[in-house]
Every structure is written in C-alpha cells, then in structure tokens.
Amino acid sequence: MERVLFITSTRIGDAIINSGVLNHLVETRPEAQFTIACGPLAASLFAEVPRLERLIVMRKKPMGRHWIDLWQETVGTRWDLVVDMRCSATAWTLRAEERRILKQASTPTAKVIEAASVLGLETDPPAPRLWLSDAHRAEAHTRLPDLPDGLPYLAICPSASWIFKVWPAEKFAEFILKFTAPDGVMPGAHIVMLGGPGDEKYAQPIYDALPELDFVDLLGLGLPETAACLERVRLYVGNDSGLMHMSAAAGTPTLGLFGPSDDRCYGPWGDHCDLVRGPASFEEIDSAHSDRRKHPESLLADLSVETVYDAAKRLFERTAK
Template sequence: MNLLFITSNRVGDAILSMGLLSALAARHPDARITVVCGPLPAPLFAHHPGVVRVVPLAKRRHGLHWLDLWRQIAGGFWHTVVDLRNSLIGFSVPRLWLIRLGRHRADSHVVEEESALLSEDRPTPPRLYLSKAQMAEAAAVVPGGRPVLALGPAANWIGKQWPAERFIDLAQRLTGPGGVLEGAAILVSAAEHERPVAGPVLEAFAGQQTIDMIGADLPSTAAALARCRLYVGNDSGLMHMSAAVGTPTLGLFGPTDDQRYRPWGEQCDFVRAPQGWRELIAAVDSGAVPGNRLMDGVTVEMAQEAAEALLARTEKADG
C-alpha cells in the first residue's frame, strides 16, 4: 500500500508531525510511505520506519511547486493521502482516503491536534530516527565520559531569543562548582547565519570543553543532541529536535504559544514569561515594548529551577 504524507516546510512543525507519521506507520506496517516536506527538514525523514521516499518541496512563485509535486506523484494510486498543509493535491491524485487538518483545536498542542486525525486515545510522541553511521559520527564529536549541556540561543525571530548573557549565566550555574552538571561540556547549536547570536555564548566557555555545532547539518545536529544530558533553548526547531531524539529538553517561551508549541514528551518542560504571549505581541504592536525585550520576564533563576527539576525527574525515571 502507498501512503503520501505532506508536512511542513518548517523544521519544528515537520518534526512535530513525526508523531502522526509514526502512528500511521504502526497502523499500516506494510505501507510504503512518501514524505513531502521542505528542503531543510527533508533529511530528517530519511530513516523513519516505512518511509521509502522523501520529496523536498521548494516553494516557487504562484504556487508552481504544487504543480511540480503533482507531476511526480500523480501517476500512482495512493491508499491514503495525509495533507497537513491542506493543499489541493489530495483532491487531484488517485487515492482511497484523504486526511486533512481542520480548524485548530483550542488549547491543544500541535501533537494532540494531529493525533486527533487518527482518533488516537493517546498521542504518539514525535520521534526522530537516525542511522548507525550518523550516531557513530556523533560519538566522535560528542565523546562520552562527561555530561554535555546543549544550548540553543538563537531563534527565527529576535522576539523569541532569550538574551545571550542569560544563557551564559545559566550554563555557568549548571556546570560550575556545585552545579547539577558540574564539569559538563558546553554544546552550542544554531544555523550558520545565527553565529552572531550563538557565537558569544560558545566563546564565553573557551576555558572548558566546548562543542561547536553552529552551522552543522540537521542530521548531524540531531545525533549530537541525542548524546547530551540536557538541552536548553528558545522556542525553535532545534528545541523540538532535541525532544524528538529523547534528550531532556527545557524550552524558553515568551511571545509564542506554549500550549501549542512546548517541547513534547515526558522528558520535557518549559518556562515562560509571566505575561501571556498575546499580551507580549500586543505590547510590541503598540510600541510599548521593543521586540528584543520580549523574553525579559524569563529570569535565570526560573530557568535554573526548571532545569534542575527536569534533570531530577529524568534521573529518577531512568533509575
């Protein structure tokens, strides 16, 4: 049976959809799944169970990318088309079943919203699958023997970025003398164009072991994060990636909706600014608060307390 799975261009949303993809693969173990997504997250689907083909869909003007896709897939018959982008593709190809997103469910996480498409009693957590070769390469970059604290200080909007000096302060508290990760190495991850934001955080720990993953490709980054003891970062695709490889993950939220986009999983937690995200957006729109100050309500003390509690909880679960 052939199954077509159309998901997001964005890294974070594509990773969150992996829960639904896993549920479909488990429900149809003999399915041959074709995944359609943006070029950036495409490599992350290569080793997912049931996936036989990944089609990177680069946007073109006037929606011509959908015509490109139709030309590639219209010749076959699809048992099920799952379209999380609500395009017209599902109506234009031969298929038996079509599953599309409806209206957003109030106060529901994206994972819960998508799992409802299959009427799951309990959502299947997003999981990112990596190859043995990728994990072996990561072992050379992130050697064992000491814990590693991973930091994600960048985001796709300055309003979501916790100040770099607070990342530095937090990491010093966690990895310094008496810290819960005393002596841990520091891994910093971001896209190459985000080096001006993430680089100063890395440079602040030049006196201890550091791992520079700024600009690394996404599969290599995922494999490295899977070897870390804790990830702390802004609301971003990297945050969801860390959660999807099973690393204890603490997300930092301000002007985005934690109810929909918090990191998903029992090994995850989040802290947010005291103001609601709508209030923060309104403050920016009115000019009352500059865009680069929206995360100020998240203090280092808040993040430290949450990080220590998360580590204690995951260690208890592991023990």
C-alpha cells in the first residue's frame, strides 16, 4: 500500500486551486492512501476524497509552531510520496521515497498552472475538483429545488477576504435588478446570496436596495453544501474570492470581478469561466495602492455595471446548453 502526504493551503481559494493536483494523484495512484494537511477553513472540502486515510488540520500558531505540529504528526511514517504545495521545508525533513515541493512562478502565471508544475503537468494542468457526497447534493436540492417554468438561479457573492477587493453593494444591486428584469438576460431568475459567516454586512445593503426581490440566503452555509448548491446554479457573479474558485470547480458558469488582484494569476479556471475588470490595470492599481491591505474602501469602483452586465450576458449566452 502506498502512502501519500499532500500538504495544501490554509486559504479556501488556494486549496481549491490545488485540488486538481490532488485529484490527479487520486486517479493515477489507485492503490494509494492519502493524508491531507490543510488549514481549518478548507478542511471540510477534503472529507470525501477517495481513500482518505487521515485529515490533519493545521491551526496557525505563533512562531510557525503549526509546522512543528505537522512534523510531529507525520515524521513517524515512511511516505511513498510527499507533495508540498506550501513551499515549506517540512517535506525535506520527512522520510519519503519521493518528494515534490512547489516552487512559485517567477512571472505572473495562472495559479492552476503553477500548482500543476509540482508534478510537471504545466502543459496539461488538471482542473480543480470538488468531492461531494450524495447527502450534500440532496441538501442542495432541498435548498434550491427545481423552479416552476424552469426558472434559473443566479448566484451572487458580494464579499471577499479584503474590503478593497469588493465591488460596491449599490453596483451589485443595480446589476441584479437589470439582469433579472423582464427585458434582462435572466428574467425572473431567483437570486442566491452566498458568503461566509459574518458576510451579512456585504449582503444587507443589497437586500435593503432591492426589497421587492426574494433572495435565497445561503450566507454561512458549509463549504461542501455551498459547492453542491453551486452545481444547481445557472450563473455565478462575484468578487475574487474562494467562492469564485469553488463555483468554477463546480462547473458553474462563473464571472469573476477583478481590480486590485492579478487576474492573470487568480482568474477563475475553465472554459465556462470569464473575468472582468475596470479600465485600470492591475499594475496601475498595484502601483497606486501598494499598501492596499490598509485601504478602507473598495478599489473596484471604476468597474461599471454596464461592463459587468455585458460580460455576464456574453458568458450566459456562451454557456447555454
């Protein structure tokens, strides 16, 4: 029996981006048992990985002591393969027949391609993958049942990890109203509001601006359950975030909204995806706001509703079944 240790990200989006590499290993090593080390936010995404022997949740500690904890948890095993997507030194200190340690690209590169390079798969990078149970999909069907007259669901995620990456709520509201209007692209579509715990502060201004619309509020829903719901959605529109990458991995037509993050690296992956940004390039925003993590407001204000509407319309039409 082979034993594989896969060390992946603490962040949801990066963990999803790396999942294609893990899926490649699952498919090409049918005798392997997998131990996966990841952060607590992403842990639930790996609970259904085939032949999962152990899931090690790395909770960040001062002075990098979480790496010591991981070493203590894994040093006693003789690994056939260690794959370290965190570029850490841990993989070098373990007993392993083979070790693959990700090296960050020196030029802006799609993160899916960068992740694939750890196995030498840059020319044919494996797409991100989600592992969901029948129970997850059954719950999704309950939360998002088939609608009368075949009406679709439009998913919106107005949050992100940082306020500067968030498209203003009033623009989201204007887009939703126009896109689902009788003469819009998805007339009568039901709106699904997505986000993590505490993201009500991003959703509430949209609710307040559109009191005439009924929303399906899935804020704070677990990650696997959210992923299963995304499989039932016709179109997703949202900021650069972990849920954007989840939507893309679920196979949902996904439009990512970009400004102060590099779309060349973090754009949603797949032919069913697209992205849009305002007139300012990433380099221009990066140069003007090198300390943007301290910026208290959105840096997507230059992204117009019309630009997002047109991009979403093109994606909707291109992905029509």
